[in-house]
Amino acid sequence: MALTLDQLNAASVPEAVAMLDGVYEHSPWIAEAALSERPFRSLAHLKHAMVQALQAAGADAQLALIRAHPELAGKAMVSQSLTAESTNEQSKAGLTDCNPEEFARIQQLNADYNTRFGFPFILAVRGPRGTGLPRSEIIDTFARRLANPVDFERGEALRNIHRIAEIRLADKFGAEPTLGHDVWDWHERLAQHSDPGYAEQGQLTVTYLTDAHRACAQRISRGMRECGFDEVEIDAVGNVVGRYHGSAPDAKYLLTGSHYDTVRNGGKYDGRLGIFVPMAAVRELHRQGKRLPFGIEVVGFAEEEGQRYKATFLGSGALIGHFDQTWLEQQDQDGVTMRQAMQNAGLCVDDIPKLRRERERYLGFVEVHIEQGPVLTELDIPLGIVTSINGCARYVCEMIGMASHAGTTPMDRRRDAALGVAELALYMEQRASQDPGSVATMGMVHVPGGSINVVPGRCAFSLDMRAPTDAQRDALVADVLAMLQSIAQRRGLQYTAELAMQASAAPSDPAWQQRWEAAVQALGVPLYRLPSGAGHDAMKLHELMPQAMLFVRGLNSGISHNPLESTTSDDMQLAVDAFSHLLKQLAAENA
The missing domain is CATH 3.30.70.360 (Alpha-Beta Plaits)
Structure with a gap:
């Protein structure tokens, strides 16, 4: 039977420590130290309390925890002396089914890693979605991390331990990030579309108005319809626009979204997370038959990266009336002008000026985005509040x-x-x-x-x-x-x-930033504010209406514009929950 936070909060310290047994490998002291933070408001609150307990314990205790973990497919697995939790995790990743070549490779990596670092290689082998990583990915990650500096790798080991603990806690409490899984799956399906020359190599590249780009637009459009949006269209520059109407015909709209194009050989989440998170929130409203005092307009911006043509922020720029007509004569590397590409895609160039949004029809703009940096992951904080976007x-x-x-x-x-x-x-x-x-x-x-x-x-x-x-x-x-x-x-x-x-630099609107902060605090997630060094579509909308952004933690040191870009379905769930909470705040304000 699954635990509840009420049970954990009401239990004596020895009882509570027993409830949390096995979350951190052979280290019940972490749970005991974290219990001083009771009552826990959410599972996210409990997770972070345990993170802080380990952080406060110092380097020696952290190293002892790392060394308390077994090697992957190592002696403990062979002798069947793993903990029940480790057995479950290594089994889900298929490590118990290694062929002789894989087993030999992992044993050599274990030896090399221990020689270099003095502690075992730690990887959350159940992966970002919790269902288990492919053995090939485990081996590739093992080999890649052998090249890391020692101090960095110690931090990476601890971050993976916290991810292991997060999954184990979810198992104990029967907590399933259902919406986060859906958002994860949507990213995987969209990533099936990639430009020629990259698709064959298993790389993700989607540049403006290629066949892959147009296929992405169609998939997003279909997804919006399935989520219950009232109107879905692909506009004159290729933006995918979905509108979920408010409760009154003349209701204003909350504008949100991000881009679906990518850099060459990029990651799956840059931009696209900001489309799928609000789509999941709208789907929940539709399932519940709810209408808000305002409408929600989600835009998958067609072009933000400036990869095929020198026209960065083309999609969001068109919404504020900043489409430069001279862009139409730019040529890509194959000599195809933007005008030709638009005509081939069935877009009406003459309609581009009509895309400009009227400020009075909108409450503001919010954007959810993967952080694209190391700050949140190094702090083990899942969400961050953006204070400004650099010029x-x-x-x-x-x-x-x-x-x-x-x-x-x-x-x-x-x-x-x-x-x-x-x-x-x-x-x-x-x-x-x-x-x-x-x-x-x-x-x-x-x-x-x-x-x-x-x-x-x-x-x-x-x-x-x-x-x-x-x-x-x-x-x-x-x-x-x-x-x-x-x-x-x-x-x-x-x-x-x-x-x-x-x-231009785009500071967050104070009122909208406070709404994000209230949403994050309501989830029991620690509040952390940070600027964005990366450019975002929010920079363009900032010129027309108030804006504020929410960052979601990335894995692999927060790397982005890279195939290693990743985040977890648990963090995606928190992002959907935060977005939904922001909608509730707005509904109360506009009732």
């Missing part, structure tokens, strides 16, 4: 020198375009480090037609510069562009620098 400027550039023979051109006679770019990259690193919160990235560097024995005559590159305020960003940009000019003059080079995108 950003992007440039597409080219350095132009003189191609010449690599063997016969003396070093003092060269006009090497690539070296000029390299010098600028080092300056960017030094300059951005001077300002708190500033970052500068040269994400693309390419020598067109380069050869191993030719001094580069041309070098194409990108600049991405971000800062917490517009003034700080502008100062960074000015210094980097001035250095670009200086390097070019000194080295006898020429250059071009085209502004591809500029977005």
Whole structure:
């Protein structure tokens, strides 16, 4: 029979410790220390109390806990001396069914890992959805983490231990993140669509108006209809728009959503989480037959990443009237203009100006997004409140020198375009480090037609510069562009620098930020505020209406724009619950 929080809160300390037996491997002291936080308001509250208890215990106790865990498919499994919990987990991941080659590989990894780190490899083998990781993924993760620094890997081991504890607690309390599982599954299904050249390699890439992109739009549209949205359409730029009407015909709308395009070889959750979380919340309203005093408009923005065309935030920009008509003549790498791509997709270019939203028809804009950084996961906090989005400027550039023979051109006679770019990259690193919160990235560097024995005559590159305020960003940009000019003059080079995108810093609206904070606190999740270094569609909507964002913790050190990008169905469930709570607040305010 499943435990309840009421039982745990009412029990004596020895009884409560017994109830929580096995949550942390051979370490009942963690549960005992966490019980001082009773009464627990939610399972999330209990989980974090145990996280804090371990954190407060210090490095020696943490290392002892790591060493209390068995090796994966190790001696304890072979001798059948694992705890019942570990047996269940390793069995669900199929580790008890390893073939001889897999078993030998894991044994070698165990030996190598213990030699390098001095403690066993810890992985929550039941995975982000709780159903078990494939053995191939376990082995790949094992091998990848062998390269981590020791201190980092100790932290990664503890984060996986907390995930193991989270799953074990859910088993004890019979807590199933049903909505989180649904959102997880929706991501998996959408990730089946990928552009040619990437799909064949098992990589996820969805760029604007490709076949994969259009297939994603159709799948999201169908999903919205199945969730009970009253209206679903694909608009003139390819945004997928779903509306769930309010209780009155003239009701205003809450606008929400995120993007469904991806970077090349990216992750499954960037952007898409902000579409599926509100879809799940709307589906619950529809199932309950509920209408709110306002409508809910969920938008899957067609383009945010700027991968196929230099038109970042195209989808959300169209909603605020910021669609640049000159974009239509841009060509992709195959020479296809945006206008042609839109016409091939059946979109009506003439209708784009009609997409602009009227401020008075909306309450505001909220966006749920995976954090794309390490802060929440390192703190073991599932949700974060975004205080502001950093301002950003992007440039597409080219350095132009003189191609010449690599063997016969003396070093003092060269006009090497690539070296000029390299010098600028080092300056960017030094300059951005001077300002708190500033970052500068040269994400693309390419020598067109380069050869191993030719001094580069041309070098194409990108600049991405971000800062917490517009003034700080502008100062960074000015210094980097001035250095670009200086390097070019000194080295006898020429250059071009085209502004591809500029977005102002977007502080969260205080009232909307407070609503997110109230929602998170109602779940018993610790309140944590942080800025966003990444750009989001909320930056564009910020220019038209108040906005605020909710971050969801990522796994694998919070990595994003990477196939390792991940989060758990438990954290997705919390995001849906927080979004639903925000809806309840708005309903009470607008009753």
